[in-house]
Amino acid sequence: MEELKRMVAKEALKFVEDDMVVGLGTGSTTAYFIEYLGKMIMEGELEDVYGIPTSYQSRLLALEYGVPVVGLDEVDAIDIAVDGADEVDPSLNLIKGRGAALTMEKIVEYRAGTFLVLVDESKLVERLGQKMPVPIEVIPAAWRAIAEELEVFNATAELRMGSKKDGPVVTENGNFILDARFHRIDDPLDLEIELNTIPGVVENGIFADIADIVLVGTKEGVRRMER
Numbered sequence: 066m067e068e069l070k071r072m073v074a075k076e077a078l079k080f081v082e083d084d085m086v087v088g089l090g091t092g093s094t095t096a097y098f099i100e101y102l103g104k105m106i107m108e109g110e111l112e113d114v115y116g117i118p119t120s121y122q123s124r125l126l127a128l129e130y131g132v133p134v135v136g137l138d139e140v141d142a143i144d145i146a147v148d149g150a151d152e153v154d155p156s157l158n159l160i161k162g163r164g165a166a167l168t169m170e171k172i173v174e175y176r177a178g179t180f181l182v183l184v185d186e187s188k189l190v191e192r193l194g195q196k197m198p199v200p201i202e203v204i205p206a207a208w209r210a211i212a213e214e215l216e217v218f219n220a221t222a223e224l225r226m227g228s229k230k231d232g233p234v235v236t237e238n239g240n241f242i243l244d245a246r247f248h249r250i251d252d253p254l255d256l257e258i259e260l261n262t263i264p265g266v267v268e269n270g271i272f273a274d275i276a277d278i279v280l281v282g283t284k285e286g287v288r289r290m291e292r
């Protein structure tokens with residue numbers, strides 16, 4: 066699996082050119098991309114490339130590997146954003162947010178000229194929600210009310226708990242994460258919009274209609290899916 070992640074991360078470098086602003090996603094696959102991108106910059110193979118991190122993880126990796134970072138408010142445009150995903154359906158709709166960085170990821174990826182997604186073949190599903198719950202970032206005071214409201218959507222939600230911290234996961238924006246399992250997601254775009262109308266919801270992990278290209282790592286090589 067790690068080999069497949071490395072393979073797509075290497076392939077993604079072909080999309081980066083001099084003078085580009087690059088959105089840096091979060092997660093184990095993107096971590097390889099940031100490492101390789103940093104190497105190219107340090108070796109002078111790419112010039113004037115700047116990264117916009119979507120999390121502390123991507124910021125720390127960028128600093129470690131030598132990718133100069135800038136803030137979203139310092140750039141006029143983002144040329145490309147590169148990130149992993151937890152599920153990808155045949156129309157390139159995604160579920161993201163296992164790393165709890167979904168809000169900043171969506172802010173950056175929505176604005177990128179090209180949003181490039183890196184996955185291994187285990188992430189491909191026929192229908193979103195088949196394997197993974199939909200992460201929803203919520204204002205802490207509202208978590209229980211929102212979890213109950215999700216029953217209207219035929220979903221059951223769990224408050225995400227920390228693994229090396231007691232109590233709930235707290236996002237980089239100071240919020241909680243609800244992991245919501247839906248009985249069936251027929252229209253990802255519709256659900257994405259509806260969830261964000263619930264007061265107290267900051268953002269949700271359905272990324273419908275924003276991925277441009279998905280690179281899929283398979284044992285036979287990298288497969289490209291495009292909208």
Ligand code: 5RP
Pocket residue numbers: 090091092093094095148149150151160161162163164165166167170
């Ligand atoms: C973080 C994410 C990640 O991009 C997603 O979970 C995929 O991660 P990985 O490449 O480690 O499988 O959405 O919030």
